[in-house]
Amino acid sequence: MDNKKRTWLENMLGFYKDSKYVSDYKREANVRSSMYMSIVLIIIEVWMIIRYIVKYMIIMPDKYEITVSSFFQYTGSYWVLLIIGLIMFVYGLLFMKGRVNKNGVSSNIFITMFAGICLIFGVYVSYGDFARDKMIICFLTMVMYVAALLIWRPYISIILLTVISVGFLYLIQNYSISKETGEPIQMGSGDQINYITFFITLTMLAISIYQQRHREAIEAEKLYKASVTDDLTGIANMHRFDEETREYANQCAMEGEDIIFLFLDIENFKTYNDQLGYKMGDEFLKKIGHMIGEVFVGDPYARQSDDHFVVLTKVDGFMDRVSLMQAKIEESKDYEGYIALKVGGCRPEGNEMVDSRRCTDRARYAVSFIKNRSDEVFREYDEKMEEKFHQREYVLNNIDKAVKNGYIHVYYQPVMDSSNEKLCGCEALVRWIDPEMGFMSPGLFIPILEESRQIHKLDRCVYEIACRDMRNSYDNGLPVVPVSLNFSRLDFELMDAVDVLEELVTTYNIPRNKFHVEITESALTSDVEGLKKDMKRFHEKGYEIWLDDFGSGYSSLNVLKDFDFDLLKIDMVFLRGFENNQNSKVILKNIINLSNELGMKTLTEGVETREAVDFLEENGCGRLQGYFFGKPMPYEEIIGKIESGEFKVSENTNRL
Numbered sequence: 100m101d102n103k104k105r106t107w108l109e110n111m112l113g114f115y116k117d118s119k120y121v122s123d124y125k126r127e128a129n130v131r132s133s134m135y136m137s138i139v140l141i142i143i144e145v146w147m148i149i150r151y152i153v154k155y156m157i158i159m160p161d162k163y164e165i166t167v168s169s170f171f172q173y174t175g176s177y178w179v180l181l182i183i184g185l186i187m188f189v190y191g192l193l194f195m196k197g198r199v200n201k202n203g204v205s206s207n208i209f210i211t212m213f214a215g216i217c218l219i220f221g222v223y224v225s226y227g228d229f230a231r232d233k234m235i236i237c238f239l240t241m242v243m244y245v246a247a248l249l250i251w252r253p254y255i256s257i258i259l260l261t262v263i264s265v266g267f268l269y270l271i272q273n274y275s276i277s278k279e280t281g282e283p284i285q286m287g288s289g290d291q292i293n294y295i296t297f298f299i300t301l302t303m304l305a306i307s308i309y310q311q312r313h314r315e316a317i318e319a320e321k322l323y324k325a326s327v328t329d330d331l332t333g334i335a336n337m338h339r340f341d342e343e344t345r346e347y348a349n350q351c352a353m354e355g356e357d358i359i360f361l362f363l364d365i366e367n368f369k370t371y372n373d374q375l376g377y378k379m380g381d382e383f384l385k386k387i388g389h390m391i392g393e394v395f396v397g398d399p400y401a402r403q404s405d406d407h408f409v410v411l412t413k414v415d416g417f418m419d420r421v422s423l424m425q426a427k428i429e430e431s432k433d434y435e436g437y438i439a440l441k442v443g444g445c446r447p448e449g450n451e452m453v454d455s456r457r458c459t460d461r462a463r464y465a466v467s468f469i470k471n472r473s474d475e476v477f478r479e480y481d482e483k484m485e486e487k488f489h490q491r492e493y494v495l496n497n498i499d500k501a502v503k504n505g506y507i508h509v510y511y512q513p514v515m516d517s518s519n520e521k522l523c524g525c526e527a528l529v530r531w532i533d534p535e536m537g538f539m540s541p542g543l544f545i546p547i548l549e550e551s552r553q554i555h556k557l558d559r560c561v562y563e564i565a566c567r568d569m570r571n572s573y574d575n576g577l578p579v580v581p582v583s584l585n586f587s588r589l590d591f592e593l594m595d596a597v598d599v600l601e602e603l604v605t606t607y608n609i610p611r612n613k614f615h616v617e618i619t620e621s622a623l624t625s626d627v628e629g630l631k632k633d634m635k636r637f638h639e640k641g642y643e644i645w646l647d648d649f650g651s652g653y654s655s656l657n658v659l660k661d662f663d664f665d666l667l668k669i670d671m672v673f674l675r676g677f678e679n680n681q682n683s684k685v686i687l688k689n690i691i692n693l694s695n696e697l698g699m700k701t702l703t704e705g706v707e708t709r710e711a712v713d714f715l716e717e718n719g720c721g722r723l724q725g726y727f728f729g730k731p732m733p734y735e736e737i738i739g740k741i742e743s744g745e746f747k748v749s750e751n752t753n754r755l
């Protein structure tokens with residue numbers, strides 16, 4: 100409800116309906132107060148019981164002759180209050196831990212009963228005290244308790260305090276009979292004034308505490324709302340989703356309903372954004388957020404990031420809802436191009452606590468299997484994905500550690516001069532040798548690091564190791580051959596690749612012509628201008644630039660026209676089944692010719708047989724790399740092979 104529309108009186112007395120958050124907040128404050136009160140009550144009653152035992156049973160046992168029944172007769176009220184205090188305390192604990200339904204009215208009834216019993220006790224004891232000419236302290240204490248600590252609404256506090264105070268005054272003024280004289284007794288006028296002052300002060304106090312608590316609740320609600328909504332779409336964010344899923348999952352478990360986490364991804368949304376502008380893109384995301392609410396009625400849902408949404412829903416009929424969602428998106432897109440909904444699913448395992456992060460991550464992973472497959476809308480996370488997923492998680496969580504702790508190693512694969520089959524260089528190839536996972540090959544972790552935009556961390560580390568090894572060779576008078584280093588497309592985006600390498604070769608004092616820069620063909624598709632600039636810088640510094648994997652992907656001969664490479668690395672696909680494939684030979688021969696005519700040197704990868712070696716040599720391919728000469732191996736091993744004479748070093752490596 101809107102604050103401003105309320106009248107002064109309504110505000111003052113608390114005649115309005117609170118939002119769920121605010122009423123929960125106040126209820127929780129009341130339960131907490133009651134819990135504290137119950138502790139005080141427990142201590143007092145235990146004290147009273149001990150006092151009774153010490154006074155009547157230990158100090159003067161003969162005088163009173165206490166039996167079991169008389170013991171409970173005299174201490175009965177203490178026991179009652181003690182038990183009530185204990186019950187309230189336990190209830191408060193359960194409430195705080197979320198074990199009792201926080202939304203129900205049960206806590207209100209509970210606290211009311213507790214307060215009621217305290218008040219009745221205060222009235223009962225003090226009424227007796229008054230007749231024995233004692234003060235009515237117990238009554239005052241109990242009223243204070245209830246008024247100052249249990250705060251519902253100002254009007255309730257006023258009614259409660261008025262009724263109880265006037266009622267008690269009426270009681271003692273009209274029905275009190277002195278125990279000693281048997282005469283009616285009355286409160287003195289001075290005491291009456293004090294009593295009324297006490298009542299008014301207490302009422303004011305109760306109201307002001309209420310107001311304070313109410314303001315706190317409103318503030319907390321504001322903060323809470325800001326922290327749980329997604330800025331762009333106004334629907335829940337992941338924080339809220341986490342909270343809601345827990346409640347939802349508990350509820351479903353009680354009803355025996357199976358649940359599934361869904362991860363919704365809008366395929367090709369980036370293009371939509373690029374073509375229609377970010378504003379339209381944002382509007383579209385808002386619309387989708389809204390749609391999810393309409394389709395998955397009553398289910399928790401949120402925007403995770405970008406064009407990614409998550410939902411927790413019941414398994415029963417969920418595919419219908421997915422299809423409906425798909426249809427709605429199709430219907431509402433004001434865009435000619437391709438845009439599609441892709442959904443991944445993950446069911447929480449067994450009865451364990453539902454972990455929404457874990458499940459949404461898995462559902463997201465499942466989606467990655469149906470990207471760019473127009474025939475599939477939904478894929479559920481399964482056991483087969485499990486292992487891959489773990490590897491992925493492992494790589495992402497441990498890359499920094501691996502770099503820091505030296506789990507990243509560089510292996511060197513020999514490259515041979517085809518004319519004399521002597522060593523003329525090697526390629527630095529990364530290996531991750533992990534204490535936990537063992538040996539990991541780059542095919543496993545490089546795509547993951549590229550996708551998560553962390554590849555530069557690894558590559559920088561590889562370059563540094565290569566520098567260190569080469570420095571070691573120089574320092575120990577070992578033969579040094581040039582090393583080619585692999586650069587990912589993203590290295591040029593995520594770091595200043597030229598600066599990084601420059602800094603390293605300067606630090607380790609390595610000549611520029613001892614390192615070659617390998618760039619794969621697929622890198623040449625995006626940000627062409629930026630890449631050209633960096634290539635030029637590399638050239639100016641004196642590095643050779645090699646085109647890696649030529650012919651592996653969607654090669655375009657334009658690449659050879661537009662970029663300035665020193666050497667063409669012919670991909671190993673051409674050597675696959677080469678012996679029996681005349682076409683392969685024709686292609687290889689012509690690529691070598693083309694490359695030579697364009698003034699580029701050539702290297703063929705994946706050379707595994709004598710036949711291939713001879714063929715390539717005959718046809719003018721300058722360098723050869725492959726298992727025929729050697730697999731990638733550790734630095735010590737390749738040095739050993741050079742020293743033992745197994746690899747002879749070619750004299751003029753730059754000639755080739």
Ligand code: C2E
Nearest residue numbers: 528529540541542561585586587705706707724725726731
């Ligand atoms: P690549 O650059 O094309 O490297 C050649 C790959 O072919 C290496 O696999 C090598 O072991 C393998 N190979 C060499 N000779 C033969 C052969 O005769 N037969 C067969 N079947 N295979 C051969 P590896 O080391 O597993 O590397 C795979 C890919 O990982 C590399 O392909 C490269 O793209 C990437 N990579 C490796 N190290 C790095 C690195 O430090 N940084 C980056 N960004 N990528 C790297």
Ligand code: CA
Nearest residue numbers: 526585617647
């Ligand atoms: Ca390479």
Ligand code: CA
Nearest residue numbers: 647648668704
């Ligand atoms: Ca290659």
